[in-house]
Amino acid sequence: MHTTSSSPAVSVRGLTKHYGDARVLDGVDLEIARGETYALLGPNGAGKSTAIEVLEGVRRASSGEVAVLGEHPLSAPRTWRARIGIVAQATGDPGPYTPRELIGHFAKLYPSPRPVDEVLDLVGLAPHATTRATKLSGGQQRRLDVALGIVGRPELVFLDEPTTGFDPEARRQFWAMLDGLADEGAAVLLTTHYLDEAEHLADRVGVLSGGTIVAEAPPALLGGAEARTPVVSWRDADGVLREERSPTPGAVVERLMHESRSIGRPDGPDALEVRRPALEDIYLDLIGANGAER
Numbered sequence: 001m002h003t004t005s006s007s008p009a010v011s012v013r014g015l016t017k018h019y020g021d022a023r024v025l026d027g028v029d030l031e032i033a034r035g036e037t038y039a040l041l042g043p044n045g046a047g048k049s050t051a052i053e054v055l056e057g058v059r060r061a062s063s064g065e066v067a068v069l070g071e072h073p074l075s076a077p078r079t080w081r082a083r084i085g086i087v088a089q090a091t092g093d094p095g096p097y098t099p100r101e102l103i104g105h106f107a108k109l110y111p112s113p114r115p116v117d118e119v120l121d122l123v124g125l126a127p128h129a130t131t132r133a134t135k136l137s138g139g140q141q142r143r144l145d146v147a148l149g150i151v152g153r154p155e156l157v158f159l160d161e162p163t164t165g166f167d168p169e170a171r172r173q174f175w176a177m178l179d180g181l182a183d184e185g186a187a188v189l190l191t192t193h194y195l196d197e198a199e200h201l202a203d204r205v206g207v208l209s210g211g212t213i214v215a216e217a218p219p220a221l222l223g224g225a226e227a228r229t230p231v232v233s234w235r236d237a238d239g240v241l242r243e244e245r246s247p248t249p250g251a252v253v254e255r256l257m258h259e260s261r262s263i264g265r266p267d268g269p270d271a272l273e274v275r276r277p278a279l280e281d282i283y284l285d286l287i288g289a290n291g292a293e294r
């Protein structure tokens, strides 16, 4: 297949994968544009890593069409591999080397790598450049994984739960780094269990559940307008927790206050609260409504 920079970063149709009798992916369709950041969400065991491994060419699909930067991952030429960056969920033993040595070594595998010092700065490892990698903390080792994934200036980066183990400050630094990669035009496919991360980073999110992508949209639109409708909750006179969804929650609160006053409770019902569903609520509804883990 001829590769052009106008081909999508990722194009997947009807991807299935089974392990023995277990069908983990059951007809996944996915398209990621050049320069787009896409977050794949889903509960533990949904098949996110499996899907990413098929796209990376380290796992064979059972069926379906897969093109990554215009090539099939299992038949792509060596030059294709230099155009993608991989940060897997689990990485190997770094051996007796320092981050500077490891990044420098990996840089030699690519035609136009980033300078080692730039990578160290990007991932916030400059102060630990000469510490043995095995002596780094868990979060610092994860930054090193990210460094090795981006040193080759990839056109597409796969990041499988990249910020697991990061402290809040490191996560913010990582987000800024990823914003920088996106500004340079790299496409990113990210998995994460942190909904705020998906919301901050992704142009679009997809929810993988029951073997297929059950919802896909920009984070602010996931689940549709209905899912974003505010929820008014309160305890009624019998102490029972009530909920009402309404696009005009103020009117509901006014009605409840009026009803309360009419039964001699001028302060209104107990536990009166108005909530606007967050991405996390919408996500949980989506996976709950679609069978969750399998």
Ligand SMILES: Nc1ncnc2c1ncn2[C@@H]1O[C@H](COP(=O)(O)OP(=O)(O)OP(=O)(O)O)[C@@H](O)[C@H]1O
Binding pocket: 019, 024, 042, 043, 044, 045, 046, 047, 048, 049, 050, 051, 294
């Ligand atoms: N090599 C394998 N052989 C058999 N089953 C496997 C293999 N790899 C994964 N699985 C199973 O496939 C399912 C999907 O696993 P996968 O790691 O892709 O999920 P995930 O969505 O990435 O999960 P998590 O969020 O926990 O990382 C799980 O039930 C897992 O046990």
